[in-house]
């Protein structure tokens with residue numbers, strides 16, 4: 001074979017799809033993403049292997065400041081409580097706590113992680129529908145803020161508080177209807193049915209818990225601001241009622257999380273980078289709703305935000321390697337990658353932005369990206385226009401910082417390493433790649449198997 005001749009590639013017919021061309025020319029070829037904050041992806045892969053989650057400290061900190069500024073310029077007292085379930089890697093949590101974030105947790109495990117990360121317990125908001133007696137005991141001893149979810153929990157919380165001889169401050173989680181967002185009615189006390197008011201009366205009658213806050217979390221990835229205006233207004237009106245009828249003035253109103261990140265849902269037409277509202281728009285809507293509060297401006301309650309995905313998604317990237325390149329019977333090109341939905345759980349919901357890490361040449365054509373799972377569910381991107389790529393080349397998926405390094409599965413392969421690129425170009429591991437000992441370490445062999 002003559003090395004000077006280019007390798008033969010079988011010719012393909014490319015069916016013209018709407019959008020592949022426009023009146024100016026063929027669609028611009030895909031821009032590669034070669035580096036993260038000045039550090040080439042290739043260097044990160046050399047250091048930590050493939051696949052690899054890589055986080056940008058700069059993006060994380062900038063996004064936090066943007067969120068804080070958007071609200072602090074519009075409301076006098078704002079608290080961001082970092083939603084641990086979104087990403088509870090210690091390095092990520094600590095960076096956010098260094099910026100001033102409190103913690104929002106939904107289990108004893110997350111609570112312990114926040115404490116280990118140095119969060120004072122009095123700065124923990126404790127949500128979740130299944131707190132145990134031991135969880136409540138720990139939270140009340142630590143002076144954390146428990147958000148009550150249902151009547152059974154209310155009664156259990158009273159028992160624990162009486163046993164400890166304390167009168168803890170608690171919040172009520174409410175669920176409420178907003179236009180355009182299916183209500184998450186499984187969590188908290190329903191507002192419209194009167195259940196929330198019954199909970200207040202029951203709590204007052206118990207004479208052991210102090211109501212210090214109202215909370216709602218209307219859903220997740222809500223790319224509209226209207227529902228937030230409505231939710232804030234409903235919380236404000238309920239707070240007015242508590243004040244007028246029961247003499248209770250709450251310290252905080254907590255609007256939960258749910259802001260959309262820059263991802264694109266599978267059903268969305270416009271890319272998330274264009275469609276998702278800015279923090280400023282969410283803030284305007286919420287503050288507009290809170291104007292219904294009937295309190296002296298100097299006594300306005302603290303506005304708590306439990307923003308998860310919109311804070312951390314953009315900071316995370318998943319770098320993968322092409323393992324093989326094949327053609328499916330329907331004519332589509334397929335790229336087999338070394339990372340699948342076991343690592344990128346959010347591939348089930350989003351059309352993630354994905355690009356090569358080096359310039360590539362060749363005609364883009366309909367391509368499916370999938371991973372190593374040997375199961376049909378393993379689809380990282382279903383049919384996108386993608387340039388040809390060869391084994392050993394790399395791709396990077398963007399906006400993957402939320403819910404992947406917590407919801408990933410140890411299934412078929414090891415969970416990959418996670419690294420952080422610092423603000424001045426240094427980089428380090430946040431979590432090493434798993435090993436066989438990590439995975440099999442919890443297993444036991446019954447004596448009769450030997």
Ligand SMILES: Cc1ncc(COP(=O)(O)O)c(C=O)c1O
Nearest residue numbers: 083217220257258306307308309
């Ligand atoms: C109570 C609560 N707060 C905050 C969040 C974070 O939500 P998001 O990541 O949509 O901002 C969640 C996520 O489900 C939640 O359940």
